[in-house]
Amino acid sequence: MKRIDLRKSKDLFADLKTHIDDAKIGEVLVILFEIGDFSNVEKSYKFVYDNECKLLNSLKFNQSDWTIVIKKDTL
Template structure:
């Protein structure tokens, strides 16, 4: 299990998240992503991306007032 903090990318986190899932995570691995939500649209964007990449979204929750955490199994 690895954790990636993508908050520094603000709303541009999806490209890096996709890159990590495709190139760094191994099949069966669980990966935790932390990103900034702003207007909540990134929550749906992240769920759609996980589905598009053929992975399982295991958990999605609000981390604090500004951040969101998702748990993905490749």
């Protein structure tokens, strides 16, 4: 399991893609990012699915941050 803090990321989805690509098959990633206008939360679900990962959990961490837990399924 790897914890990834993307709260200061300038390009959330490009950085997330890099971490997903670097992860091993079956590895679980806990990703923390800023909510912003909430659209990133909704976009993250589709992004995870499109990058062949399974969304295990999604929750509000505090007033401004969100956490998703994903598992890399395939190459």
